[in-house]
Amino acid sequence: MMADRTEFGVARTVCDCRACIANCRFMAGSLIPADLHRISEYLNEPELTRFAFDNLLASPGAIIFTRGRLIRIRTLVPARRVDGACRFLTAGDRCSIHAVSPFSCSHFGCSQSREEADALSLRGLMEVAKAWQQGELYARLWLMLYHAGRIAPSPVEARARMRAVLAAGEYDGDGHSTSERR
Numbered sequence: 001m002m003a004d005r006t007e008f009g010v011a012r013t014v015c016d017c018r019a020c021i022a023n024c025r026f027m028a029g030s031l032i033p034a035d036l037h038r039i040s041e042y043l044n045e046p047e048l049t050r051f052a053f054d055n056l057l058a059s060p061g062a063i064i065f066t067r068g069r070l071i072r073i074r075t076l077v078p079a080r081r082v083d084g085a086c087r088f089l090t091a092g093d094r095c096s097i098h099a100v101s102p103f104s105c106s107h108f109g110c111s112q113s114r115e116e117a118d119a120l121s122l123r124g125l126m127e128v129a130k131a132w133q134q135g136e137l138y139a140r141l142w143l144m145l146y147h148a149g150r151i152a153p154s155p156v157e158a159r160a161r162m163r164a165v166l167a168a169g170e171y172d173g174d175g176h177s178t179s180e181r182r
């Protein structure tokens with residue numbers, strides 16, 4: 001357990017309640033570049049291409065407003081089970097990679113203000129944007145998955161689906177704010 005894990009100077013979230021599972025069922029959290037090696041090592045899969053094919057999808061990602069224009073930042077996210085849930089969600093509704101869960105899962109929670117969460121989310125997305133600008137592994141894996149048709153559902157559609165299910169009372173969890181999930 002990496003209880004002292006930090007990203008961008010922020011300690012990981014340590015709370016643990018059932019409500020969070022709504023996110024895992026509908027909107028698996030996105031990875032930052034540092035997550036790639038961390039998760040692949042945890043899964044004992046040093047070959048990153050194989051790791052990506054087996055465990056990740058190319059997500060349309062997030063649209064942010066910066067320097068006077070809208071830009072899209074494409075992200076890697078966990079692959080999905082046949083029911084749409086994150087592939088790392090166990091049958092017992094636990095995260096099988098909790099110690100190394102993706103940044104968008106590990107560093108956000110109910111105790112944060114909207115402003116804090118947005119700022120931290122943006123910091124992670126900037127790291128992803130830098131990987132794209134520099135043609136790093138993160139970007140190359142995204143393109144490989146995309147061209148192989150391993151594409152995640154749109155976050156907008158996934159969020160709408162989650163809200164509809166929650167509103168219909170078809171799920172017993174509440175889910176915390178999900179704007180950080182791309």
Ligand code: SF4
Pocket residue numbers: 023024027028029078086087088089090094095096097098101102105
């Ligand atoms: S990686 Fe873990 S915490 Fe993140 S969505 Fe998947 S099951 Fe949930």
Ligand code: SF4
Pocket residue numbers: 013015016017018019020108109110111175176
């Ligand atoms: S972030 Fe909120 S919903 Fe998720 S485990 Fe913590 S308290 Fe529960």
